[in-house]
Amino acid sequence: MNKKISLGIAITVIILAVALTLSATMVLSMRYFSSLVSNVGQREAMYDYIDEIDASARQYYTIDEEKLRTALAEGYVGGLGDVYAEYLSAEEFQAVQSTLAGNRTGFGIQVTLSRDNQLVISSVDVNSPAALSGIEKGDILLAIDGEELTGALYSTVQSKLNSSEKIVLSVSHSGLQSAVELTANTYTNVSVESRIISDNVGYIGISDFNNLTPLQFKNAYNELTQNGAAYFIFDVRNNRGGSLDAVKEILDYLLPRGPYAVCEEKNVKETFTAEDSYEITGASATLINGRTAGEAELFAAALQDRSKTKLVGTSTEGKAVVQNYYSIDSDKAAVRLTVGKLSLMQSGKTWADTGLYPDAMVDLSYETLLYFDLLNDSEDAQLQKAISLVRENTQLSMGDEENLKAPTTTTAATSASATTTTK
Secondary structure (H helix, E strand, O other), X not given: OOOOOOHHHHHHHHHHHHHHHHHHHHHHHHHHXXXXXXXXXXXXXXXXXXXXXXXXXXXXXXXXXXXXXXXXXXXXHHOOOOOOOEEEOHHHHHHHHHHHOOEEEEOOEEEEEOOOOOEEEEEEOOOOHHHHOXXXXXXXXXXXXXXXXXXXXXXHHHHHHHHOOEEEEEEEEOXXXXXXXXXXXXXXOOXXXXXXXXXXXXXXXXXXEOOOHHHHHHHHHHHHHHOOOXXXXXXXXXXXXXXXXXXXXXXXXXXXXXXXXXXXXXXXEEXXXXXXXXXXXXXXXXXXXXXXXXXXXXXXHHHHHOOOOEEEEOOOOOOOEEEEEEEOOOOOOEEEEEEEEEEEOOXXXXXXXXXXXXXXXXXXXXXXXXXXXXXXXXXXXXHHHHHHHHHOOOOOOHHXXXXXXXXXXXXXXXXXXXXXXOO
8 A cells, every 4th residue: 555645755765865965965075175285285285395306406506407307207117016116208109109019220230249249130130121121130249330340349339239220230140251331221020030940830929919920820720731730839038028918919819718817906806708719728837037028927827827928038027017008198208107917817817027937947057148149949948848838738739739730810911911031
């Protein structure tokens, strides 16, 4: 039976509801206002503090305003207590954006010391001015701009290679000497190296993660599979990370469908989910070391957590964070700030600070590390252990072998596709 209430009672109830709503709003507003006033007060105190220093300093110094502004910005970021936060000048930020887009600028070569104290070309970027001039990995660097070199000048040489606009290199290739003039230029970065190591084991090395890496990776993976690769070794040693979107796209390709990681921001949790219909089913091993960091750690951690790979090498850096770049409008500089922390969905674990611990710990000797870039496959103990691990895996059935065939991936332009090279 419905009960009726008088008009007076109804009006009273409405008035009480409105009053309670207003009271709650006032309480929240007062709290917000108090917080705001507190923050403003703190900011004023900070500005007054800097202003007092500035007033004293200007009595005795001629101030370089731009240099001072940069120092203040660096000091502010340094005071955040985040070892990964960073201030970047406009030039540095532009270089980072170019790198993330998949470009590099320079001659495209790195040098290292050989065992007999010679300066040797340890790497040559595909598409770079050095590569187009015929310089190859393993060539001996004899002179720069006519000045003969010794191993003692190693750090000076690399610095000059990184900063010069034009340079003349004298090199020895298989005993034949030649001089090459190089002009620094911007070229497409090929961040994926691939080859068949032996029989049915495919090797894919990833030097960094940029916007072009996913397509290069898929092309390399597809090519290796078509050439008979049934097992894979992924190498992210010395990979410092890069684009989060890039590593997520590659994991989307390799992992089974479903969530694999969580990014916990200040008030929000974002779940990373693999949605691609393809997944790797053959055994794999992933090479890691102390310079494997950031997005490269997420790559290795997610594959390990979903039982898709075994980690081989040494513990990683422990950078389990997500960072964003924020441009400063006035001068196009930027700050890189940590906005979230990563953990794994399956195990719930994080590798923050501790790093990823390998399934097979393989240390390289100090001497081997000195000449790491010049190692051949037989000298690389970590690679050899990875090969033995994948070979120990249970033999695949015919059905499993069929599943290993990667879907056809549209081939990118030659400048952006992966290449098969020798380590």
